[in-house]
């Protein structure tokens with residue numbers, strides 16, 4: 001989708017600091033990090049949110065979690081711990097309607 005920001009990052013049309021890539025996923029640093037480590041993992045396949053992705057391509061959703069584990073290890077937060085979250089819909093603060101998994105870590109995050 002040419003008007004989707006994360007599709008454009010996946011396509012290399014919008015610059016981003018890519019930290020990891022697989023056949024089905026791309027991971028890049030969040031432009032406004034909410035933690036010392038804040039990486040956004042997106043499926044290359046466009047889907048508006050995680051639940052829609054689960055329905056359309058459950059294997060790709062699993063790929064995202066597998067990639068998150070690889071990113072956590074590469075960022076050195078796999079032992080200390082990290083948070084994985086999907087904001088789903090406006091009330092949750094979703095602002096980009098291309099499914100994405102936030103990986104936050106690098107310090108104590110507090111409870112939610």
Ligand code: 5GP
Pocket residue numbers: 005014016017028029030031032033040086087093094095096097
């Ligand atoms: P959401 O609020 O939809 O769950 O998360 C969207 C995330 O994308 C936000 O954390 C925001 O900072 C990040 N973001 C928005 N625009 C850009 C961009 O152009 N580049 C990067 N790297 N991150 C972005």
Ligand code: ZN
Pocket residue numbers: 001004005006007008045046047097098
């Ligand atoms: Zn998209």
